[in-house]
Amino acid sequence: MGDRGGATSLVGDAGIGKSTLLHAAAQHAEDLGFAVIDTAGVASERTLPLAGLHQLLMPVLGKLDTLAPAQRRVLLTAFGMHDGPPPELFLIALAALNLLSEAASERPLLLVVDDVQWLDEPSETVLTFVARRVGRDPIAVLGAFRPGHDGPFATAGFPELIVRGLGEDAARQVLAANAADLGSTAQEEILRTSLGNPLALVELPAAWRAAGAPATRGGAQIPALTARLERTFAGRLPVLPQLTRDLLLIAALATRDELPEILAAASTLAGVSATVEDLEPAVRARLVQLDPVRISFCHPLIRSAVELSESLGRRLAAHGALAGAVGADAYRRTWHRAHSIVGTDDGVADELDAGHTVALSRGSVISAIWALERSAELTVDSARRGRRRLLAAEHAFGLGRPEIIGRLITAVAHDEPSAMEAARVELLRETLNEVPPGDTARVLRLCESARDAHRAGDTSLALDLLNVAALRCWWADTGAQSRAEVARALDELDEAVADPRHLxxxxxxxxxxxxxxxxxxxxxxxxxxxxxxxALRLIGTAAHAVGDQVRAAAYLDRAENLLRERGQMGLLPLVLGVQCAVRLDLGDWARIDAALAEGRRIAAETDQPFWGDGQIINEARLVGLRGDLDRAFDLADQSFAHPIFSASNVVLACAQLARGYALLSAGRHSEAFDAFVIAFDPASSSFHPRERIAAVMFVAETARHAGRFAEGREIIEQLEQVAQLTPAPMLRLHLQYARAVLAEDFEAESRFQTALAAPELMRWPWVRARTELAFGTWLRRQRRSSESRAYLRSAAIVFDAIGAGAWSRLAAAELRAAGERPRIAPRDSPLAVLSPQELQIATLAARGLSNREIGEQLFLSHRTVGSHLYRTFPKLGITTRAQLSDRLNTTPPASGTASSPE
Known part of the structure; x- marks a missing residue:
């Protein structure tokens, strides 16, 4: 492995040998000098927030003092060891990553996690976060789970090792060692039934001897084999003493494997004192293992076999006994009480309702949802039941879990919701994508629900409803009537004008x-x-929507910085998506590549595929402007074929622009003009009233080069009328460019000078450089070469700086034609030699941030940051950190920083 890390998944059925392989890998790692930390998911702990992570990090919690104080507090709060506000889950994940990185600094580290499918969801999310980011740390992660698991670790794309059954020869050897006393007929039957499953080859002979019953002929299916193995283990239970069975039932249902707690609960269940000696029969039967303080089942199937072998009444009583044995942990006590009840119980329901905040404080929204949903099931009053389900659904909304939302709001419909609650349901229903985005009736219905909420006194809910109605108008053409209705409904909320949602x-x-x-x-x-x-994201979105990209960049950049500081990864993909569009229009292309990659990665980690896919269209426009015709068309085609985006005018408009950009960059001007014209046709699915503004200067340029002046001027005249309605800076600057490009020679110069004199143009380097290129080209063709060179030179420098290669080459060609040898952009420029992430890290380091601060911003360990910088310095031809600012042309920090990558 060297000094690099990674993650691997082991996938296989119950009993197939995953645990044995993990044990062998752990033993081999220890022989190589690794420290090994292992844990396993437990089915009964799936709704206990961060139970799995707590077990995993237990061996390294002694290193908490090596963390920054804020990260130390995050972990202590998450594990209920420190009072504080609920930490963001990804701050917990970052703190866990840094803690493990510190542990790995002493010697390589192997994390072994069995039965990942039974980890609580927050713990699996943190494990996946860590596993994605150990590439630069000496940390290896091995996780094992059963086929069909679709949690974050399983879907992260780690290399997979599929663990299959033994071949016939090996299976016969195992069987011979365990069934030598059985006849050949029995052995062949067991061989067929086992399907090469090692656990079955070991355990089925014992079951055959005990029951004398033949196995299923013809070979069992895997689910049937798992059930058969469970029955095999269950067959060992009736011969055990009753007190031993009580202890096993308690252990199977317990959320922790601590012997004192299990002995106390079993004593309550049995009505007599239970001791460790009462577990010895289970140890001899190879059902459990003991150490001085813990009990563990020899295989997860034994735990499930114990549960399945007991009656419902016994399981309820066991949970009741555990509720009385968990000590001061109120959350776990309530959890067990909730599992000990059939029917309703308002007292326990109220405790669960109150306890869901504990789950939130530990970063586990999914556990809070379970607590509220179970609380609702135990509640007698239908109105209170509905409110609890609705609150659970709103938490699911925050997680982006439409399948949970759908289930809960369906149940709420039977709980007599009030008018305001019905309005909240309408808001939640938007996440289910039941109605196409362009449905006018849906927009009008949302407006009416907003008015209902406002009349009921809930202005905040009204704003949320009008926001989703407005987004429907943005994403698709819902018609002038619906857009006006949303605006009228907003005008009725006088008291909410200052709210960013209103804007x-x-x-x-x-x-x-x-x-x-x-x-x-x-x-x-x-x-x-x-x-x-x-709020900043909303304001930035508003600025982008009206074409004020400079203000949009300011709001979104601050939103991004605050989200990173606070570990709020959920909103980052949305912010990065809009930022990419804004930076493209302004000419801040150097940061787009990193934002595209990071946006996709975080969207995957936060289960927001919509926003991950949404980066397709930003990339399509970027590569189109860079001149990659095939890639731009491929990405545009993906947008047109996307199951959701294909019904969105705004996406299709951007896809059409990407095609036009690519054709223009390739010099195919008439085809490019035809592509752009589609985006200006109100009858086209690619028409969007705002996004057409981004094509104004391009349609003018292609019209000029293609000799289609009349058609181009007709389109520009339409936009001149639009400019009478809105002062959008983007439209104003694009129109100034278009007027100059399409002007007759006698007035072109004055129009170019007017365009270049616009004071805000300095903050739009892409538009400025294109205007300079057009003016310089016009001057050269007017035989005024000496005057043209300054404009062409300036344009070439800007194009080089922002990475607009196709346009840089065009400016260089014009400059040569004007009699000047263009400056050749260095091949070792940071844009050329660094990956997007390396450039992102180097830029932050040049601003004076420490490795720890950069790690917190980018959700990486500080050691990973140092490793990236260590590799970056030689690529940039520098040896000290202080040289980064000059090499990247960034503003140096006010105070000195360390000179090494560390």
Missing amino acids: AALACAEPILRGAEVCGRLARLEPESIDDPA
Whole structure:
């Protein structure tokens, strides 16, 4: 493995040998000098927040003092060992990563996790987070799970080792060692039934001897084999003493494997004192193993066999006994009480309702949802039952779990919801994608629900409903009537004008007709005065919607920084997605590649596939402008074929622009013009009233090069009328460019000078460079070469700086034609030699951030950051950290920083 890490999944059926392989790997790792930390998921702990992670990190908790104080507090709070506000799950994950990285600094580390499918969901999410990021640390992760598991570790794309049954020869050897006393007929029957499963080859002979019954002929299916093995283990239970069976039942249902707790609960269940000696019959039967303080089952199937062999009444009584034995842990006590009841119990329901906040405080939203849902099942009053289900559904909304939302809001419908609760259901229903985005009736229904909520006094809910209604108007063409209705409903919320949701909804519903109002309100909002990243995202989205990209960048950049500081990864893919579009328009291309990759990765980690797929269209536009024709068309085609995006005008408009960009970059001007024209046709599915603005200067340029001046001017005249309705900076600058490019020679110069004199143009380097290129080209063709060179030179420098290779080459060709040898962009420029992530890390280091601070920003261990920088320095031809700023052309920090990558 060297100094690098990685993760591997072992996938196989119960009894196939995964645990044996993990044990062998752990033993081999120890022989090589690794430290080994192992744990296993337990089915009964799946709703206990972070139970699996706590067990996994137990051996290294002594190193907590090596962490930054904030990260130390995060872990202690998550494990209920420190009071504090609920930590973000990904802050917990980052703290766990750094803790393990510190442990691995002494010697390589192997994490072994068996039965991943039974980890509680937050623990599996953290494990996956860690496993994705150990590539630069000497940490290996091995996780084993059964086929069909679809949790984050299973879907992360780690290399998989499929553990299959033994071949016939090996199976016969195992069988011979365990069934030598059985006849050949019995052995052949067991051989067929086992399907090469090692556990079956060991355990079925014993079952045959005990029962004398033949195995299923013809070979069992895997589920049937698993059930048969469970029955085999269950067959050993009746001969055990009753007190031993009580102890096994308690151990099977317990959420911890601590012997004192299990002995106390078993004593309550049995009504007599239980001791360790009472477990000896189970040890001799190879059902459990003991150490001085813990008990463990020899195989997970034994645990499930014990549960299945007992009656419902016995299981309920066992949970009741455990509730009385867990000591001061109120959450676990309530959890067991909830499992000890059939029917309703308002007292326990209230405890669960109160206890769901404990789950939230430990970063486990999924456990909070379970607590609320079970609380609802135990509640007598239907109204309170519905409120609890609705709250659970809203938590599921925050997680992006439509399958849970659908189940819960279906149940709420039977709980007599109030008008306001019905409005909340309408909001939640939006996550289910039951209605196409362009459905006008749905928009009007949401507006009516918003009015209901407002009349009931819930302005916040009204704003949420109008936001989703406005987003429907943004994503697809719902018609002028629905857009106007959303705006009217917003106008009725006088008291909410200062709320960012109001601004965002107005901008998305009516970006043109209400653009002036939105721009005016944006001008009064300073990004640095706002500390809520969700609010900043909404304001940035509003600015983007009305074409004020400079303000959008300011709001979104601050939102991104705050989200990183606070570990709120859930919103990052949304912010990064809009940022990419904004940076593309402005000319900040160097940061887009890293944002695209990070946006996709975090969208996958936070289970937001929509936002991961949404980066397709940003990449399509970027590669189109860079001149990669095939890639741009391929990505555009993916958007047109996407099951959701294919019904979205805004996405299809951007896909059409990507095609036009690529054709223009390739010099195919007439085809490019035809591609752009589609985006200006209201009858086309690729028409979007706002996104067409991004094509104004391109349609003008292609019209000029293709000699289609009249068609181009007709389109520009339409946009001149739009400009009377909105002061959008993007539209104003694009129109100035278009007027100059399509002007007759006698007025072209004055129009170019007007365009270049626009004071805000300096903050739009892409538009400025294109204007300079067009003006310089015009001057050269007017035989004014000496005047043209300054404009062409400036354009070439900007194109080089932002990575617009196709445009840089065009500017260089024009400059040569004007009689000047263009400056050749260095082949070792940071954009050329660094990966997107290396550039991202180097840029932050150049700003003066320490490795720990960079790690916290990018959700990496500080050792991984140091490793990246160590490899970056030689690529950039530098030897000290202080040289980064000059090499990357970034502003140096106010104070000195360490000179080494570390």
